[in-house]
Every structure is written in C-alpha cells, then in structure tokens.
Amino acid sequence: MWLLVPFVILPIVEIALFIQVGGAIGILPTITLVLLSAVLGATVMRRQGAMAMLDVQRAMNEFRDPTAPMAHGALIMIAGVLMMVPGLFTSAIGVLLLIPGVRTLVMGWMGRRVRVVGGARGNRARTSDSDFAGDFPSGFGRGRGPSGEGVIDGEYSVQDDPPAPVREGLTDGRPGGRPGNSGWTRH
Template sequence: MRVFLFLFLLFPIIELTLLIQVGSAIGALPTVLLVIGTAIAGGILLRVAGLATAWRAREKLARGELPEQEMLEGLLIAVGGGLLLLPGFISDIFGALCLIPFIRRLLVNKIRLRAAEQAMRQRAFADDLAARSGQARPGASQPNVLEGEYKRHD
C-alpha cells in the first residue's frame, strides 16, 4: 500500500517533468496542442470503443450469456479514456495501451486469472475455517463424524 501511495504522489511530478522537457524541446504551443489533441482523440476513441463493447455485451445478454469479458473490457476502456483525458504523456501512453484491442484482451485475461486465483484462495480459506469450527458450507459434503460418549475404566 505504501508503494502505491508513493507512486501516486510521484506520478504527477514525473508527468510535469516530462511535459516541461517536451515543451522545451518542441515549444510551448505545440506541447499544449499535443496535449489537447490527445485528449480529443481519447474522447473519440473512448466513445467508439465503448459503443462497440456495449453492443457486444448487449448481444451476449440477448443470447442469455453473461458478458463478463465485455464488462471488463468496458472498464479498461473507461480507464484508458480517462487516462487520455488527463494532461500528460505518460498517462496518454497507458491510456492508449488500454484502448488497443489485443492489449486490452491480454489485460482482461490477466485480470480474470488473478480474480479466479483470488477466489480459489478465499474459498480454500473459508473451507479451512468452516472445517475448524465444525460448520459446513451449504452444498459441501459433510464429514463422516460419529458422535458418542465414552467412559474410561482404569
């Protein structure tokens, strides 16, 4: 968590430094126009890619399927469009990567794998806790336990 906070605080400084470097290399007006142009292009790409993803999700829903792939792609499109709308070149690079279809699909598959692994870890942890407390989850097989009393004769 501290690393995330550190990167969150460091990111604007890096963006500003890069904007100053590019501005000094190509001039202030071309830099401002480039930032505005990427924001406009991001808005257009966000709208086009978002509509295409929404149509694919709608088609899947019409077939009675759950559109989890399209929902995650829609999330990445929204993140990518938001990053393109931010002023700066590093955020534009990451935003453009989120909007490129094959990279977006790779990221979605990676997210799905991590979510499945996390669900398996949580399920294993819940099963372990249930076994320790003597409770069983609904749908889980009951252990073979014989209850009884005993007396010790010495």
C-alpha cells in the same frame, strides 16, 4: 503505501515528460498534443463505451458469458479517462489500452490475481438440458432444495366451479343472482 505512488510519482513523471517533450518539439505543440489527447479521450469514452455496452448486451442475448466484453468495456473507459487526464504518460497508457491485444494481456494479468471468495452452496455447473432431468424425478412441482438434500412437496385441492352466471361475469355472486356493486367501482 501503494496508493501514494500515483499521487507522488505520477506528477513527477508527467512534469519530467513535459520538460523533455517541450524541449524537443516546443511548448505550443506539447500543449496542443495534450489538448488533442483530451478530446480523443472524450470521443473514445463516448463511442467505444457505447460499443462495449452493445457487446455486453449481445453476449447476454446470445447466452454467452458477458465478463470479457464487460472487462474490455471497462478498460476502454479507463483508457478514455487516462487520455483525458492532462499528461503525456497517462495519455500513452490510455492509447495502449485502446489496442485489443494489450487489453487481453491486462485482463489475463488481472485474472491471475483475482480470487473468488464464497459462492452458492451445493450448486453445480450445468452443461446441457439433460442435466436438469435429474432434479425432477417424478413430475412437475418437485425439485431439490439448495443443499441438494430434500424434495419440496406441495398439496393441492380441487374446488367446484362457481355457478355459470358468476363465471361469465354477470353477477357478483350475491344471493338472488342480480347484478350489483362488486366493490371495485363506486356507484
């Protein structure tokens, strides 16, 4: 039912605003205002969208949480789209979303309504490098499984080195020690 609101109510609001604003400032200035809004929206999407992507990359390079820059970038893109839609009400909402304080309020409002479902089993947040020390009790190659219950063990064996000519790439290891076709190239 709530999906019908934008498709039924929004056009009525836009038409009413066109009539009111057109009656107050005239038809040509109203059309010019809508066209300028569309051009500004396209410019915002191109410039601010690229800046938002740079903010996300910078956050990831600095090992910070990229969700805030991603949310700001998404809201900036939504603002650009709303400004490109022909209408005064949608353009006004788009202009409001360009204000960083308004975006922060919208993100807070949306954050209260988002619910995280699921997640990794047995994982815990790590706050420092010292937290990793407990997962490797006796050396390299041992750690805790995903459920935190066991240790993964491995075995290894030491093999003798191949003869010196094979190690140095002089032969392919065939008897007689002569150079030959290794199988990697055609002769």
